[in-house]
Amino acid sequence: MSLQHRVRHAFPLRRAMVGSLQRMERASAEEIAAYQERRLRALVRLAARRSPFYREWFDQAGVHPASIRTLADLPRLPLLDRGLLLHEPDRFLVYPRRLTWPAHSSGTSGQVVTVHRTAGSSAFELAALQRQWSWFGVPHRPRSLLLRSNDPDPHRTGTLTRHVPGARQLVVSSYRLDRDRLPRLLAEIRAFDPQVVEGWPSAITLLAGLLRDAGQQLPVTAVITSSEVMTTEQTSLMREVFGGPVIDHYGQTERVAMAGNCEAGGYHQFPDYGITELLAVPGHPDRWEIVGTPLHNWGFPLFRYRTGDEVGPAPAGPCPCRRAFPLLGRIDGRVEDAFTAADGRPLPLPHTVVKNLVGLREVQVAQLAPGCFDFRLVPTTATDLPATQAQARTNVDRYFGPGQTVTFTIMDHIPREPSGKLKAAVRVTTT
């Protein structure tokens, strides 16, 4: 079991967190706002004292930390862009670095940021997810078939799955799903007897499609998804093969805001996890960017962080589930085409191969043809290019498998999509 995993389950304040999460789902909108404001005040005071970034900002802006008291005061704090976490993320630290652990993310954008997490924030993250699962009758620690991360060493060991015994997880390599391997894979899965299937929708639907074509079903209590926009076809395929409902949640590596669906079909903000602001997207009257202020990552406070994720209009409330959690519109912008390996295997969510390439201004992996991948790199003066290129080759070898062709193009600026967005992974040719 990983250190993080042990910390999340053994965290001493866990019982208090679970109690608070239970109270909040029965609380009124006013009680929820009071909770958010209480934590916001404490977090602002702490950040103003201890985080170099905010210490400097409060000094220079002439704003007194004690004057940030209510949600209405929040817009007086500056919006944070992803760029601020690219090079000097440590300026946001409040705790000594040794009490936090780092995580990297590109999301589906081509900028890899570093963030820090505390044990408390990790414990709260898990407890918030467990609360959502409980709405669907999923136990706190379900036996989970995980199709999110890939086997760390799939090509050398030749195994299709990996047990994480303490975590009650069976990890399936998302990059090794094909018809020939299905019978052996299915035998390993049935022996494990999962209660839930969990992970990336693109990987889960690959498995679901193989099972349906083979006339097989794998009934579970629920399918737990995150990280990607799902089509209705994907959702109905999952329901057909796995039987249970689809529980989806939205979050980010930066962990500034969380949302998820309820048993009555509403998609709710989780307002006790973080404060969600919706920022109008210029030129698009019915689109908003999600801006998050986390209320639990005390070691690394970020206020008003721009996630780059956009939502449409929220449906009119209230939700039949009667929770006072605000409803959120459809979340967009997390769609990525699968790549294809040299041997024809599909490679879902290919941005995995750039997510630890830190120290670059921009990065993108482009599929030029099946099995041919070009990394476009925009270095800074401090970038260690040979090390970055070696890491990129290692990533492709590890995640996509050996036998792929890797090239590099150094650029000043990576061309944007027609939408103006920088994507971490693009397919240049049709496959």
Ligand SMILES: [Zn+2]
């Ligand atoms: Zn609801």
